[in-house]
Amino acid sequence: MIVVFTGGTGGTKLVQGLQQVVAPEELTVIVNTGDDIEWWGLHVSPDVDSVLYGLGGLLSKDRGWGVDGDSFRCLERMKQLDQPGWFSLGDLDLATHLTRTALLRAGKTLSEATAELAGKFGIRVHVLPMSDNRVSTILDTAKGTLTFQEYFVRERHQVEVQAVRFEGAEGATPAPGVIEAIRQAEAIAFAPSNPVTSIGPILAVPGIREALRSTPALIVAVSPIVGGAAVSGPAGQLMQMNGWPSTIHGVAQAYDDFLDILVIDAADADAISTQPSASSREDSSNKAARFLATNTMMHTLGDKRNLAAFLLDACELRQNAGA
Amino acid sequence: MIVVFTGGTGGTKLVQGLQQVVAPEELTVIVNTGDDIEWWGLHVSPDVDSVLYGLGGLLSKDRGWGVDGDSFRCLERMKQLDQPGWFSLGDLDLATHLTRTALLRAGKTLSEATAELAGKFGIRVHVLPMSDNRVSTILDTAKGTLTFQEYFVRERHQVEVQAVRFEGAEGATPAPGVIEAIRQAEAIAFAPSNPVTSIGPILAVPGIREALRSTPALIVAVSPIVGGAAVSGPAGQLMQMNGWPSTIHGVAQAYDDFLDILVIDAADADAISTQPSASSREDSSNKAARFLATNTMMHTLGDKRNLAAFLLDACELRQNAGA
Numbered sequence: 254m255i256v257v258f259t260g261g262t263g264g265t266k267l268v269q270g271l272q273q274v275v276a277p278e279e280l281t282v283i284v285n286t287g288d289d290i291e292w293w294g295l296h297v298s299p300d301v302d303s304v305l306y307g308l309g310g311l312l313s314k315d316r317g318w319g320v321d322g323d324s325f326r327c328l329e330r331m332k333q334l335d336q337p338g339w340f341s342l343g344d345l346d347l348a349t350h351l352t353r354t355a356l357l358r359a360g361k362t363l364s365e366a367t368a369e370l371a372g373k374f375g376i377r378v379h380v381l382p383m384s385d386n387r388v389s390t391i392l393d394t395a396k397g398t399l400t401f402q403e404y405f406v407r408e409r410h411q412v413e414v415q416a417v418r419f420e421g422a423e424g425a426t427p428a429p430g431v432i433e434a435i436r437q438a439e440a441i442a443f444a445p446s447n448p449v450t451s452i453g454p455i456l457a458v459p460g461i462r463e464a465l466r467s468t469p470a471l472i473v474a475v476s477p478i479v480g481g482a483a484v485s486g487p488a489g490q491l492m493q494m495n496g497w498p499s500t501i502h503g504v505a506q507a508y509d510d511f512l513d514i515l516v517i518d519a520a521d522a523d524a525i526s527t528q529p530s531a532s533s534r535e536d537s538s539n540k541a542a543r544f545l546a547t548n549t550m551m552h553t554l555g556d557k558r559n560l561a562a563f564l565l566d567a568c569e570l571r572q573n574a575g576a
Numbered sequence: 577m578i579v580v581f582t583g584g585t586g587g588t589k590l591v592q593g594l595q596q597v598v599a600p601e602e603l604t605v606i607v608n609t610g611d612d613i614e615w616w617g618l619h620v621s622p623d624v625d626s627v628l629y630g631l632g633g634l635l636s637k638d639r640g641w642g643v644d645g646d647s648f649r650c651l652e653r654m655k656q657l658d659q660p661g662w663f664s665l666g667d668l669d670l671a672t673h674l675t676r677t678a679l680l681r682a683g684k685t686l687s688e689a690t691a692e693l694a695g696k697f698g699i700r701v702h703v704l705p706m707s708d709n710r711v712s713t714i715l716d717t718a719k720g721t722l723t724f725q726e727y728f729v730r731e732r733h734q735v736e737v738q739a740v741r742f743e744g745a746e747g748a749t750p751a752p753g754v755i756e757a758i759r760q761a762e763a764i765a766f767a768p769s770n771p772v773t774s775i776g777p778i779l780a781v782p783g784i785r786e787a788l789r790s791t792p793a794l795i796v797a798v799s800p801i802v803g804g805a806a807v808s809g810p811a812g813q814l815m816q817m818n819g820w821p822s823t824i825h826g827v828a829q830a831y832d833d834f835l836d837i838l839v840i841d842a843a844d845a846d847a848i849s850t851q852p853s854a855s856s857r858e859d860s861s862n863k864a865a866r867f868l869a870t871n872t873m874m875h876t877l878g879d880k881r882n883l884a885a886f887l888l889d890a891c892e893l894r895q896n897a898g899a
Contacts (some may be wrong), residue, residue: 293674293678294617294678294681323649324647326646326668327667327668327670327671327674330667330671331671332673335673336674336675336678345649345653347653348650348653349653351617355616355617355659369659449597450657549804
């Protein structure tokens with residue numbers, strides 16, 4: 254069993270790559286729900302939907318989110334009716350949110366609703382929200398307190414962030430299957446997602462980080478930072494705000510209590526030598542992750558498949574080493 | 577002030593005609609909400625929407641319901657997701673229901689939400705739902721107990737009806753402005769709507785029928801029955817089930833405690849002579865409505881305007897007679 258932690262568009266690309274090289278029943282995806290949003294009265298789970306659309310072959314290649322070939326007629330009419338319009342839901346996309354909301358109102362949990370939607374999209378990969386409880390990524394910014402979507406979509410992340418917190422995380426529990434998947438995994442991969450706002454909410458759910466520290470599985474992450482900057486989005490700025498440099502070393506630091514291997518882009522191979530030595534760290538419980546370089550830019554399906562295969566090979570290296 | 581009672585597609589046509597000959601501020605439309613439906617978690621008010629779309633110039637001429645030029649992409653996707661699909665909501669239409677539902681969830685009443693939607697559609701006619709309370713038209717049928725939309729849309733009214741009742745009517749109160757409009761009206765018109773399931777729910781709200789009996793306004797109805805059968809829909813069958821013949825006399829009977837004039841189609845002019853005399857009725861409090869014949873078929877906007885003008889003339893007749 255391969256387990257992937259993901260959130261955001263880069264994460265979905267890696268999930269699509271893994272779908273090419275791992276049998277669907279052998280793949281479990283644990284998805285950030287910290288940026289879920291109640292929109293027009295509907296429960297929208299943007300990261301879960303990206304994974305579902307990505308795995309179901311529905312994801313818009315142009316936009317990287319939403320449904321391929323979607324239209325936005327309802328959205329345009331909503332704007333004419335003076336309803337909020339900065340978060341774009343397509344007409345086909347709407348059906349997903351209407352269905353999820355109906356399932357939740359009927360008493361299903363978010364993971365049950367996700368499984369039901371996955372089934373309807375013909376997906377056999379296990380897609381698990383991080384928690385069935387509501388956890389909200391909240392950002393204190395120069396423009397006041399914002400939800401993640403307000404920050405990311407409405408403000409186009411062009412606003413200074415002072416702090417990030419995960420409201421509701423303390424009282425949340427991992428969704429059914431999450432801890433079991435971590436414990437039983439042969440390998441665990443962290444997608445090249447924002448460590449602060451895509452992976453951060455997942456790790457904030459009590460029990461998940463602990464399970465990662467104690468799992469026998471090899472844990473490998475793909476750096477979302479290439480050439481000292483985020484491939485897309487505000488990961489660099491948010492990492493610095495969190496006290497981590499926006500470098501491959503900062504990514505390693507974000508996961509330094511459980512990470513075995515950090516896969517970095519070939520462009521950063523030279524930066525490995527500047528890695529702080531494990532002994533320089535204050536907390537001796539930290540692992541010293543090994544760095545492996547390859548092409549991590551996923552423009553084509555071939556890129557995605559190659560990166561996924563590289564991750565699997567990296568895990569076999571370790572397995573071979575242990576044999 | 578002219579007040580119109582309406583429900584269904586025929587009613588909307590007359591409202592459109594009245595819009596042509598009455599200043600918008602002088603027109604109040606009281607609309608059936610007995611066939612409101614919770615659909616995909618949204619509050620849909622089909623008769624209110626037909627009036628809003630009709631007055632706002634948005635109504636589909638082809639279908640007689642919904643928004644002109646609408647698409648049904650969300651609906652098609654909902655069907656693919658195994659969600660109920662027998663009630664058609666278009667992509668543009670959805671925006672109305674999302675907006676109304678959001679307003680209701682925010683604590684607005686149905687009449688406040690209706691007024692807000694009307695304003696956004698640029699409508700200055702007063703559109704009032706019959707009540708802010710939930711009243712549901714329920715039919716006992718050969719296929720079991722059905723809501724109105726299940727009977728009318730899902731079963732295409734091809735099922736025998738044993739009884740009709742209006743759940744919640746006893747405890748309902750007329751929406752703000754309804755009783756005042758009836759009391760202050762110069763004339764009150766009943767659209768050629770189904771007396772049982774379009775007008776019936778309105779009259780079942782306590783206080784409305786009483787106000788109609790005591791108003792000084794002239795009350796005129798347009799017969800939905802032409803040539804012994806309903807122009808459209810199941811009015812004939814439902815009237816017979818209710819003990820009223822499906823004739824112009826049956827229509828007069830449905831409203832016989834308050835009706836002054838029944839406007840019938842010219843095709844039924846010969847049937848006037850077969851009218852039972854007022855003295856033959858058991859209840860001496862019944863009025864004997866006068867019958868006036870004209871063309872009541874509303875195919876074109878000209879037809880609608882002509883019928884509306886005929887109704888106004890009919891009222892002036894009475895006003896002249898009283899002067």
